[in-house]
Amino acid sequence: MFLLLLLLLAAVAVPSLGQNASGAINSDGVCECSLILPDNTFPVARMEYLERTSRQLNLSVQLEISKVKEYTHTMSVYASRLVNLTRRVESIETGGSYTQLDFELLKLEIRELVSLTTQLKVTLNGSNAIINKLYKEIENISLTVSKLESYDKLNVLAIRREIASLRLRLSDCEENQAASTPKPIDYGNCEHGGLLNVSEPFVIQLNWKGSGSKYGGWGKDPTPLPTKEELYWVAPLLNERRLDTFRLYASYDELLLTRNPIDKNLVIPGRYSSYGQGSGMVLYNNSLYYNCYNRRDMCRYNVDTNVLERQTLTGAVFNNRFSYQGVKFQDMDFAVDESGVWVIYSTEENAGNMVISKLNLTSFNVERTWITKQFKPGVSSAFMICGVLYAIRPVNTRMEEIFYTFDTRTSEEGRISIKMNKMLELLQSVNYNPSDHKLYVYNDGYEMTYDVIFKPYVPPANSK
Numbered sequence: 001m002f003l004l005l006l007l008l009l010a011a012v013a014v015p016s017l018g019q020n021a022s023g024a025i026n027s028d029g030v031c032e033c034s035l036i037l038p039d040n041t042f043p044v045a046r047m048e049y050l051e052r053t054s055r056q057l058n059l060s061v062q063l064e065i066s067k068v069k070e071y072t073h074t075m076s077v078y079a080s081r082l083v084n085l086t087r088r089v090e091s092i093e094t095g096g097s098y099t100q101l102d103f104e105l106l107k108l109e110i111r112e113l114v115s116l117t118t119q120l121k122v123t124l125n126g127s128n129a130i131i132n133k134l135y136k137e138i139e140n141i142s143l144t145v146s147k148l149e150s151y152d153k154l155n156v157l158a159i160r161r162e163i164a165s166l167r168l169r170l171s172d173c174e175e176n177q178a179a180s181t182p183k184p185i186d187y188g189n190c191e192h193g194g195l196l197n198v199s200e201p202f203v204i205q206l207n208w209k210g211s212g213s214k215y216g217g218w219g220k221d222p223t224p225l226p227t228k229e230e231l232y233w234v235a236p237l238l239n240e241r242r243l244d245t246f247r248l249y250a251s252y253d254e255l256l257l258t259r260n261p262i263d264k265n266l267v268i269p270g271r272y273s274s275y276g277q278g279s280g281m282v283l284y285n286n287s288l289y290y291n292c293y294n295r296r297d298m299c300r301y302n303v304d305t306n307v308l309e310r311q312t313l314t315g316a317v318f319n320n321r322f323s324y325q326g327v328k329f330q331d332m333d334f335a336v337d338e339s340g341v342w343v344i345y346s347t348e349e350n351a352g353n354m355v356i357s358k359l360n361l362t363s364f365n366v367e368r369t370w371i372t373k374q375f376k377p378g379v380s381s382a383f384m385i386c387g388v389l390y391a392i393r394p395v396n397t398r399m400e401e402i403f404y405t406f407d408t409r410t411s412e413e414g415r416i417s418i419k420m421n422k423m424l425e426l427l428q429s430v431n432y433n434p435s436d437h438k439l440y441v442y443n444d445g446y447e448m449t450y451d452v453i454f455k456p457y458v459p460p461a462n463s464k
Helices: 002-013 044-093 100-123 129-151 158-179 252-257
Strands: 019-024 031-035 195-198 202-205 218-219 231-237 244-250 262-265 282-284 287-291 297-302 308-312 333-337 338-344 353-359 367-373 381-385 388-396 399-405 412-421 429-435 438-443 448-453
Touching: 002 287, 031 338, 044 308, 195 412, 202 252, 218 282, 218 429, 244 252, 244 297, 282 333, 282 338, 333 381, 333 429, 353 388, 381 429
Parallel strands: none
Antiparallel strands: 019 031, 195 448, 202 448, 218 231, 218 438, 231 244, 244 262, 282 287, 287 297, 297 308, 333 338, 338 353, 353 367, 381 388, 388 399, 399 412, 429 438, 438 448
16 A cells, blocks of 8 residues: 555656556455656756856846836936926026026036936946936036026126126226326426327317318417417318418317318419428417428418418428328428427438428527438328327228337437327328327328327436
């Protein structure tokens, strides 16, 4: 019975392993059974390998689950940051208060979000709809921040930067002002260090003859008679060469309004030599100084008595021989400074270089002459300040440069660079006025002025 039971159990446990079973009763009445088992054995090694692999897979799954939980938590945190970031950007878009630091912090957070999202995509080894959507939202908000910073529709940042710059410049100016405040310069006084700069041009008006009169000059008498508080003059040429009439105005207001003009006529029948030639005229102490027409002579015309005086300027060229660059028939250029009247011209003997002569106002003769090395046709105009010649040359159609000096007190030449903006191409006449420290400029028919700025006065080293 025991054997039968064992066989039955074996048959139930491994029914598939049995191949053939038979039984019979022997002569003693005992039941005998025979069982044929297969030759192959149980695959224990394979079973162990499966068990190890299963354990390793279980560990890997647990590790990946931990990573997913960690990144889920991280994504939740950064999603909250993204919501906060979006609200801050919306605040800037709607005009809320912000500074450059706000933009820098926004861009830093955006870079962190981009880095995390990229890391998530690599870790998950492929595309993920949620991560792709998050990445797209980060890109959109980054673009919005960049546009806001570059556009700055309220100009708040630009204004703040400009205010900060202005405050800094004002502080520097106050410090410099406190450190050294030069005393005001008296008009007609030469206690300064020479020309420092000129202002932007101030356009007064078109000359009284109109835009067709591009050649000429204008200015203000620095030493009017005691009976005249002011005396302005405007002298447009008839053409590029001849001066026959000019106007006087008793005040600046009358000049602007062209009211009560005094017309002066230089035409004397049969005497062409009374005409003026070129744009080099100047009014000083009630008399107009100019180059007599078609002559080597200087003319002085008293505007009250109409008396005309002539004086030959020995050696001077005339009739457009060595005129200024771009300006015809200005062979003689009269100038005024704190000490009186000068004439700037050229001679054949000096090969066309500029010559400066100081005039005696009583005798109308040349008191003294200085020879320079500056070629006059290389200059567009010139003026005198405190015995120093300042020569100008064109830079382009909208700018001139004061580039050359000659000091008659020391006979020394110098080089400077002071830019002068201009409205039109040609400066026909430039006259300095010591009574108000202005340059009176005739620019292709327009009357303009420049304020002159001087360097502070520095006493000589040996002065006490």
